[in-house]
Amino acid sequence: MKPTHIGRSWTGHRIEDTCPCPKAPCGLVIAETADPTCSEHPWVACKSMRQSHPADQCPGAAA
Numbered sequence: 001m002k003p004t005h006i007g008r009s010w011t012g013h014r015i016e017d018t019c020p021c022p023k024a025p026c027g028l029v030i031a032e033t034a035d036p037t038c039s040e041h042p043w044v045a046c047k048s049m050r051q052s053h054p055a056d057q058c059p060g061a062a063a
């Protein structure tokens with residue numbers, strides 16, 4: 001599975017800024033390394049992710 005960056009907000013990454021998960025350069029969470037203690041990002045939390053993109057298309061990596 002390709003590394004993916006995920007975010008719970010429609011825009012920006014306010015939720016991600018305050019959660020314990022490791023972050024990608026774009027400010028979103030790296031899905032594969034989401035902290036299991038986070039209530040927002042692990043797949044087991046079954047929350048809808050409103051933003052996501054493959055790591056190789058990360059807008060933060062190019063900046």
Ligand SMILES: [Zn+2]
Nearest residue numbers: 019021038041
């Ligand atoms: Zn998180």
Ligand SMILES: [Zn+2]
Nearest residue numbers: 005024026058
């Ligand atoms: Zn990204």
